[in-house]
Amino acid sequence: MDKYKDFVALNVGTLAGRLSNLAILCDQIGSDPKTWRVKEVGDGNLNLVFIVEGSKGAAVVKQALPYVRLVGDSWPLPLKRSFFEYHALTRQSQRDPGMTPKIFSFDENQAIIVMEYLTPHVILRRAFIEGCEIPDLPDKLGHFLARTLFRGSDLCMDTKLRKADLALFADNVALCDITESLVFSDPYYEAKLNRHTSPQLDGIVAQLRADRDLKVAAQRLKHIFANMPETLIHGDLHTGSVMVTDNDVRVIDPEFAFYGPMAFDVGILLANFWMSYFSQRGHEGSRPRDSMRRYLLKTTVKIWNIFRAEFSKLWHSERTGILYQRQLFEDQNDALGSAQALDQFLNNIWVDMLGFAGVEIHRRVLGLAHNADFELIVDLDLRAACETKALKLGRYLAVNRAQIHSMAEINTLAERLETEIVT
């Protein structure tokens, strides 16, 4: 039986009629649907997103489509991603309360999630393009990473529940396939969907696609991505999945969620900071962005440090799962054994995180889905110059990841790339 056989896409004209019986929505925004104002605001690649405003307030209505919106119905995509998004949101909101939009209702058959309208929030990527320094980021995002990744893992959860949840999310095949193909493979050969700033980048693109060590590294990272379900990850945690105000930070859009490696979310997020860093030159015009660049690099350092600190705190206070049990360490008066294990655990995340960051940078410049950070730079020579620096950092991270020991090393290299010609 097809769960989605009665699926009908919403539109601005039908939404109020179709959702007028939803009590929780009426409570939220006012119960007279005739007064509702509906607009479609989806700027993502996959879904319909509406803002519905009534006399009492507003809400967001997100509906999956049975295909990739960016490409059209030639690329079908299961509606069930809405189910995974809903279940990821409920788990994230338990693991780090207040960091995701409130969920009002979920209609599985229509693939509709009704949730909190975040206002006056803006997408973090846009804020960065405009040169805005957001103060609360490291604290909120570092904690979010540590709490969601730790609390969904065998370090903390009852493993029976984790294994059942892993099985539930194992069916998110189509969205995993997008990442497996678009992040780890397509950028490294002439795949059909690829595009890049041409002809400016032709040379470096050919170089990267002939780079044996890079290709092997990318495939090793794909192996880890596909075969290491340590925890429920967001799966698409770039700066377009973060909304901010001056004093609030929220994480949205976890439809790529599945049980994967902890390092993935961390790496994707930091990669998008480094891309923003290299894109600043393309947006500064006559007002130099030196302060913004310093802010971005400092923020990567802080996010990693806060992630590490919070993860370590949870290691000591909430390590109730089957891995690294206290019986073997603290309970034997071997606190140093626990510390040694934690160091190794974090080191493994560090190394893989750098690799994931490297390939994320590449795919955003060489693959199908580009970033507005670079895309909004109209001058193609300037855009290509920014992208080249990012590509070089990405290659360095992906191939050299086991030999890098601190954020300071990476940021020093980023600064050199930004100011000198480094080949």
Add this chain to the structure above:
Amino acid sequence: MDKYKDFVALNVGTLAGRLSNLAILCDQIGSDPKTWRVKEVGDGNLNLVFIVEGSKGAAVVKQALPYVRLVGDSWPLPLKRSFFEYHALTRQSQRDPGMTPKIFSFDENQAIIVMEYLTPHVILRRAFIEGCEIPDLPDKLGHFLARTLFRGSDLCMDTKLRKADLALFADNVALCDITESLVFSDPYYEAKLNRHTSPQLDGIVAQLRADRDLKVAAQRLKHIFANMPETLIHGDLHTGSVMVTDNDVRVIDPEFAFYGPMAFDVGILLANFWMSYFSQRGHEGSRPRDSMRRYLLKTTVKIWNIFRAEFSKLWHSERTGILYQRQLFEDQNDALGSAQALDQFLNNIWVDMLGFAGVEIHRRVLGLAHNADFELIVDLDLRAACETKALKLGRYLAVNRAQIHSMAEINTLAERLETEIVT
């Protein structure tokens, strides 16, 4: 609804009556159940195993019990393990035909598998205890490892099917729990179910339980075991799960099967060869087992080499999955990239395999489930001397695994441990 609510354990008296309507069994052994001779032969820790002989032949009837047979109904264990065993057997028989017993029927509700009666096969562990050198082992077992591990992985399978299968086997929680607890944790602290040859081993046991690096290594290996579902593994591939004649080798009892790390099956198997090696002194009496010892070490080398060779062959001929795609390597005239990736892949298996071998050795001497290899040595001082050498090798492997580069190094150390006092 409880799938197993009508479950009734078989016994020697009821078996013929209950299975007399099973056409495929009648075809196999003769259709007059009154002439069937039934005996119970289960010497394992978990299940009932009957041999049923009729006028035309014989078959094995294996039935799970809702508890651990070794311990009794104080330790419940799901009947569903029979479902996992059946599904593992069907997959293994596709991936390496002829290496598992033929399956005649499966009754899920009664947790009964009817299968080929292997005769005159003996359990490999018993053959080793008696000092028998089995010629075909490396070839058959090396191929079995490579074929089942490669063909169940994302190197080969359609990843959608692999992910669905992973979800199916993710429910084999109870049997994973046995391994997670008994192999990776219990041996390293004073867990209730542990036992060891006492007082002879008290000193080294205390030493190992205070060994920080060893405990951290064991937990890292547990992390890999629980969080790296690369392929469908047998999950319990010791020498008691292998049956042999002079010219046949079969692998039985895969009820621990689930999607786990490739290295696990390889490591468990080789660990049991090394334990047999150290146990020979306890069985030789007046007839020295020098030749048997040489045979055992040579066989470990051959199994690893044949595993490597067959895995490499499959890498080149059947690499049709999402990992290390040919589009990135061979199709770009980059055969060397593919070879480099294969080397790294095999190296990762090698390092983890040694770790799994190390902890397997420990748990068989320090934990709940001991091996007949050592248990049948009546002289406790002699048994403890054999076990001590094994424990030392196990510690070396588990902690030092990333620095060991060849089987020759390990076997040289094993020979030193066997002939000298090495502390």
